[in-house]
Amino acid sequence: MSHVNSPPGTPGRAAARFPLDVIYQAARMYYLEDATQVEIAQRLDVSRPTVSRLIAEARRLGLVHISVTDPFIDENAGLAEALRDVLGLKAVYLAPVTHASTLGSDLAIPVAAAIADMQLGVGDTLLMSLGRTVHDLVFSGSLPPLSGVTIVPAVGGQAEPQPWFQTNEITRMAAEVSGARSRFLFTQSFPSAGMRAGLEADPTFLQVTDSWKTAKGALLGIGAPTATRENLSTGLPEDKHLFDEAAGDVCLNFFRADGSAVEFPGSERMVRVSRDNLANLPHAIGVAVGVDKVLSIVGAIRASLINHLVTDPATAKALLVGTKGGLQH
Structure with missing residues (x-):
C-alpha cells in the first residue's frame, strides 16, 4: 500500500x-495511477532515468509512505496463542518470516x-546473552529505544x-543502538579458581552480578543441541x-x-547468570529460530530458563507438532 503526501509549500x-x-x-x-515510468517520462517530458530519480527523491523527502501488510497476520496470531498455551509460556511473538x-x-x-x-523504565536492567541470533539482532541495529535502561x-x-x-561487545553495541547505558564483565566464562576468588572481591564484577538478581528482563539466545554445533565457547572446559547430553x-x-x-x-x-536467577526473571525472552532448535526450546x-519466546511460524508449527507427538525427554 502506498500513500503520497501533497508537496509542502516550502522544502523540508x-x-x-x-x-x-x-x-x-x-x-x-507512479504510485496512485499505476503509470509506467515510460508513460510518466512522456507526460512530464523527461527521460526515463530521470523518472526513476524523481520517484527515489519522493521517497527520500518523505512524500511517499509504503507499508507491507503480513497476509498471515491473523493466522500467526492464532499460532502464537496456541503455542503459548501448549508450552505454558507468558507470551509468544512471531516474525512473519526469517532468513539466515x-x-x-x-x-x-x-x-x-x-x-x-517489559515496560522498562529509567533505572531498570536488561540482561543480554550471547549467541549468533542475539549477536545478529543487536548488530543489525534492531533494538528499540531504551533510554535510561542499563544493559x-x-x-x-x-x-x-x-x-x-x-558478550561485552554485544552489550556495548546493544546500548549504542538503543540509547541505553551499559556495564561489562571483564572475565571469561570459566575462570580459574584463583581468578574467580579475586572476582568476588571486585566491586565492578559484583555490581554486574548483583544486577542479575534484580533485572526486569533478559534477551536470551537458546543454543542448539551441542552435538549439532560446529563450536562452543572457548571459555568452556576443553x-x-x-556436553554430549545437552x-x-x-x-x-546447559540442559538435557x-x-x-x-x-x-x-x-x-x-x-x-544462574538458573534460579533466570527462573525468577519477570521477562526471560528466549529467541530461537529453526526446527533444529525444537528440543532446545x-x-x-x-x-524454567525462559518464560517468553520469539520465533517464526515454521519453528512454532514444528514445536506444536513435536509437543503433540510427545517430545522425547
Missing part, C-alpha cells in the same frame, strides 16, 4: 534535487514487542575469538564430551531435553 529539512511539483507529479502517477542472512532485522518487530511488554552481559565472554560469544543452553547453562542441568567439574565457578522451558 532535506533539500529537493528537483522541483517539488515535478517530484510530486511523478510519485502520484537477514535474521536480525527479521526478528526486530517481535523482539521490540517483547521488550515493550549488562549475562555471562562472561572475555577473550572469545568468535564475535557471537563476545573436553567437549562433557539439548541446548541458555547463557551457558527434560530440562535437567548438565553440570561438569568446576561448573560452580562459571561466570553466568522445549528443554529451556522445562528448565
Whole structure:
C-alpha cells in the first residue's frame, strides 16, 4: 500500500534535487495511477532515468509512505496463542518470516514487542546473552529505544575469538543502538579458581552480578543441541564430551531435553547468570529460530530458563507438532 503526501509549500529539512511539483507529479502517477515510468517520462517530458530519480527523491523527502501488510497476520496470531498455551509460556511473538542472512532485522518487530511488554523504565536492567541470533539482532541495529535502561552481559565472554560469544561487545553495541547505558564483565566464562576468588572481591564484577538478581528482563539466545554445533565457547572446559547430553543452553547453562542441568567439574565457578536467577526473571525472552532448535526450546522451558519466546511460524508449527507427538525427554 502506498500513500503520497501533497508537496509542502516550502522544502523540508532535506533539500529537493528537483522541483517539488515535478517530484510530486511523478510519485502520484507512479504510485496512485499505476503509470509506467515510460508513460510518466512522456507526460512530464523527461527521460526515463530521470523518472526513476524523481520517484527515489519522493521517497527520500518523505512524500511517499509504503507499508507491507503480513497476509498471515491473523493466522500467526492464532499460532502464537496456541503455542503459548501448549508450552505454558507468558507470551509468544512471531516474525512473519526469517532468513539466515537477514535474521536480525527479521526478528526486530517481535523482539521490540517483547521488550515493550517489559515496560522498562529509567533505572531498570536488561540482561543480554550471547549467541549468533542475539549477536545478529543487536548488530543489525534492531533494538528499540531504551533510554535510561542499563544493559549488562549475562555471562562472561572475555577473550572469545568468535564475535557471537563476545558478550561485552554485544552489550556495548546493544546500548549504542538503543540509547541505553551499559556495564561489562571483564572475565571469561570459566575462570580459574584463583581468578574467580579475586572476582568476588571486585566491586565492578559484583555490581554486574548483583544486577542479575534484580533485572526486569533478559534477551536470551537458546543454543542448539551441542552435538549439532560446529563450536562452543572457548571459555568452556576443553573436553567437549562433557556436553554430549545437552539439548541446548541458555547463557551457558546447559540442559538435557527434560530440562535437567548438565553440570561438569568446576561448573560452580562459571561466570553466568544462574538458573534460579533466570527462573525468577519477570521477562526471560528466549529467541530461537529453526526446527533444529525444537528440543532446545522445549528443554529451556522445562528448565524454567525462559518464560517468553520469539520465533517464526515454521519453528512454532514444528514445536506444536513435536509437543503433540510427545517430545522425547
